[in-house]
Structures are given as structure tokens and as C-alpha cells.
Amino acid sequence: MQIVTMGGVTIGLLLLVYTLITWWPGAKALRKDPAGAVASLLPFLIAWAYGVLAILTVGGLIGWVADTTLWISNWLGDAALVWGVGGQAGRQGATVAYLPLTQPGSGIVLILTAVIVAVAKRKKTPADVKSSLKTGAWCGICLGTSAGVAGFAAVPLAQASNWLGATVYGPFA
Incomplete structure (x- = not known):
């Protein structure tokens, strides 16, 4: 598993803020139709x-x-921190222990992969939904192992x- 750096977290936060x-x-629109507004954020x-x-x-x-995506994000974010604002690259100060996925949990991730790919490849899926799926997955990869609040979401998700x-797998588990 790739360890996230300050640059990777920065990229993840940039993706989240941009979204x-x-x-x-x-x-006004949020008060008028809160369910519709939140529904448009659901793919992300x-x-x-x-x-x-x-x-x-x-x-x-x-x-x-996922590891390759995080590695590239770490590199891009670290480069932006060093050359963009004169900061320093490197690991986060704190590390967090994560709950590993079990075999049945990994099976669910494989099923989710098939669902995400199928929705993204479907011709009737709107372009903004496809973009939200890509951005959301990239953001989750960057923030999933961070030591901040977003990283702590990994435990309940796992x-x-x-x-x-x-x-689902019952006796096979």
C-alpha cells in the first residue's frame, strides 16, 4: 500500500473543494430542492x-x-507544494492504522469496481456523471489513507x- 504524502492530501483536497x-x-436552490441538489452530488x-x-x-x-494513482498524485502535489508555493514535500506527521479488507470485503470492492466501470462506460450516462465518478474515485484514493477526517472515513467504509x-458470501466467508 502506498503511503500518502502532504502533496497527495493536497491534491485530494483540491479535488474535493473543486467539486x-x-x-x-x-x-436559494438548496432550500427549494435539497434532495435534488444532494442527488447531483451522489455520483461523486x-x-x-x-x-x-x-x-x-x-x-x-x-x-x-489505486497505488499508482496515489503515487502520481503524491508526486504532483509535492511538486506543486515545493515549486508552486515554496513548501516542503514529505509524509504526513501522523500515521493511522487502518482496518484491512477481508476476503469477502475485497469481493465487494471487486463488485463495486464492475459497477463503477459499467456506469462510466454506459453510453446513456451523462458526461457530468462520468466526470464525477472519475473525480470522486481519484479524490477517495488521495484522501482514503490520510491522517485527517477523510482518512478516518476509511474505517467505517472498510x-x-x-x-x-x-x-453476501455467507458460508463461503
């Missing part, structure tokens, strides 16, 4: 949760893609995935 700014419908949130679970996978193709996998 929230472009999504924000305005206070689902993909974000998937990205968090993907970075928690131990190996395989999904783990490799527990939910492990529980769902144990429930």
Missing part, C-alpha cells in the same frame, strides 16, 4: 467511497491502479464492506 464549488447550487460521493476502499485493497490490479461481504 463542492462547481456543485454548489446556491442557498459514491465514487469517493469506492476510491477509499480501492486504496485499502492489498494487491491485485485494483490495488495496483467495516461496512467487510460486513456486507460476509453477509
Whole structure:
């Protein structure tokens, strides 16, 4: 598993802030139709949760893609911190122990991968939903192992995935 750096967290936060700014419908529209406004953010949130679970996978193709994405994000973010604002690159100060995915939990991540890919490849899926899926997964990968609040979301997501996998796979688990 790739360890996130300050640059990777910065990229993840940039993706999150960008998404929230472009999504924000305005206070009046949010009061008028809160369910509709939140529904338009749902593809990003689902993909974000998937990205968090993907970075928690131990190996395989999904783990490799998530680790590579995090490695590139770390490099880009560190370069932006050093050359963009004169900061320093490096690991976060605190480290967090994460709950690993069990075999059934990993099976759920594989199923979620198929769902995300199918929705993203579907011709009738709007372009903004496809973009939200990609951005959400990238953001989740960057923030999934951070030592901040976003990283702590990894524990309940892993527990939910492990529980769902144990429930679905039953005696095979």
C-alpha cells in the first residue's frame, strides 16, 4: 500500500473543494430542492467511497491502479507544494492504522469496481456523471489513507464492506 504524502492530501483536497464549488447550487436552490441538489452530488460521493476502499485493497490490479494513482498524485502535489508555493514535500506527521479488507470485503470492492466501470462506460450516462465518478474515485484514493477526517472515513467504509461481504458470501466467508 502506498503511503500518502502532504502533496497527495493536497491534491485530494483540491479535488474535493473543486467539486463542492462547481456543485454548489446556491442557498436559494438548496432550500427549494435539497434532495435534488444532494442527488447531483451522489455520483461523486459514491465514487469517493469506492476510491477509499480501492486504496485499502492489498494487491491485485485494483490495488495496483489505486497505488499508482496515489503515487502520481503524491508526486504532483509535492511538486506543486515545493515549486508552486515554496513548501516542503514529505509524509504526513501522523500515521493511522487502518482496518484491512477481508476476503469477502475485497469481493465487494471487486463488485463495486464492475459497477463503477459499467456506469462510466454506459453510453446513456451523462458526461457530468462520468466526470464525477472519475473525480470522486481519484479524490477517495488521495484522501482514503490520510491522517485527517477523510482518512478516518476509511474505517467505517472498510467495516461496512467487510460486513456486507460476509453477509453476501455467507458460508463461503
